[in-house]
Amino acid sequence: MDDQPVATRPPVWPTTIHWTELPEDKAEGGNSTEWNFYRREVGRLLAEGHEGRWVLIKGEQIIGIWDTREEALRELNERYLMQAALVHQILTREPVFRGPIRCSLWRS
Numbered sequence: 511m512d513d514q515p516v517a518t519r520p521p522v523w524p525t526t527i528h529w530t531e532l533p534e535d536k537a538e539g540g541n542s543t544e545w546n547f548y549r550r551e552v553g554r555l556l557a558e559g560h561e562g563r564w565v566l567i568k569g570e571q572i573i574g575i576w577d578t579r580e581e582a583l584r585e586l587n588e589r590y591l592m593q594a595a596l597v598h599q600i601l602t603r604e605p606v607f608r609g610p611i612r613c614s615l616w617r618s
Contacts, residue, residue, distance in 0.1 A: 526603040544596035567596045
């Protein structure tokens with residue numbers, strides 16, 4: 511059993527989140543349109559049996575779904591080279607990536 515008191519244990523962060531908890535991208539530009547469209551469509555894609563496959567989204571349109579990331583990226587490069595588009599794996603639980611935390615003081 512863990513001998514460390516509860517108060518001094520480091521916080522436990524989730525390694526995945528359910529698709530219903532995916533955050534909205536409120537930024538403008540980049541892939542925000544595609545990401546927010548994916549968030550709205552992922553439940554339907556999962557219900558249709560596409561878990562684990564890769565989707566290519568341009569704007570608010572699903573261009574296609576492939577079995578491998580390489581296939582989806584090939585299509586992305588053929589159709590939309592140098593344009594914003596999203597290639598993403600369709601998952602029930604999305605991995606959570608955490609980077610270093612930086613704190614800065616704002617001085618006025």
